[in-house]
Amino acid sequence: MPALLLLAASLVASGLASAVLPRIDSANTGTASLKQVRNPHFFPHGPSALAKVYHKYGVPLSDDLRLAVAGGIPHKRVTGSGVASPQQYDVEYLTPISVGTPPLVLNLNLDTGSSDLWVFSSELPPSEINGQTVYDPTKSTSAKKLEGATWEIEYGDGSSSEGDVYIDSVAIGDLTVTAQAVQAAKNVSAEFTADTHDDGLLGLAFNTINTVQPTRQKTFYDNAQSILDAPVFTADLKDDAPGHYNFGYIDSSAYTGNISYLPVDSSQGFWMFTSPGYAISKGGYKITEMKGIADTGTTLLLLPTSVVLAYYKQVDGARYEGTQGGYIFACSATLPDFVFAVGNNARITVPGKYINYAPTDSSGTTCFGGIQKDIGIGFSIFGDVALKAAFVVFDGPNQQLGWAAK
């Protein structure tokens, strides 16, 4: 291939040349007609085109342009979506995730309140498995043991699990992370054994609270960020109906009005934000700072004592029942909406219906409240009772949470 054409081809391949390769006809007539064809490998990249002109005339690049060119030719970006199916009483939401080669589908609890991706595995004692689908790394051709790595986690409800670690492929819909730390359980507590539909958890909080030792591992979201269309994921949980976790895009049809963004304090590893106040149904707005986490892995809405007392004061017959460890009321009670502020202007309304969580016994006479105290935790927890009333954007790079009604 003539040198000129080689140079042209290399410039085009590098994105520093036009999208068109000249074709030189072979006729020996002293003239030539060059028919142009489009270069299928050319990605239009403005900064590169501008830099090419500057190079041509010896003009130094600005720092901005140098950085933009260094960003390189945009590669195809991906997105992914997983259905979040509620278990009874919306106690948790499970999403099908593919792990390994050939892909094994596991139903995992996507948990924005923790940062370990762990799964039931063939390394568990059979007595701790009760219908769950188990990951067997010896059956995955893409599994590679992370030698020497172990993990152990305990959750807020006292449940726990521990095990070792493999690096394998993990996919949510069309989004695949080829080198994801998959924490294989060697032991799980009775709560997980009893949860027959839940094959494990996929943590979506910040890497700082991943429990793998000696080297902490990245979450699926963190590993995916560099290939996502946009470095965000969204939670669209629903009341007694399937919702979605989306990665890499914001589905504008999934919410109403505008998305209001709040700054996130990730210093404890959580999606922590501060709501400046609340209202109970049509009652007056109360300025009360509620610092809490957006936590898909917690079922209920756990709030400061003052707020909880104010709420149940509006529910006839509601009382704290020690044997239940929380507020209960007659299942026939009409529950007021709980409205929490997102910044100074936006509001999320949790319908009273969501706050009638579940009957305390088979008689269905008394019911357990979806709002309970956050005593002893150190922060409030906006769990599924609150999250299913909103469309929530989790934006790691910008350290912000977006909230919209729906």
Ligand SMILES: C[C@@H](SC(=N)N)c1ccc(Cl)cc1
């Ligand atoms: C952060 C969540 S646990 C989770 N979402 N994986 C939590 C912490 C402490 C209490 Cl008391 C209850 C819940």
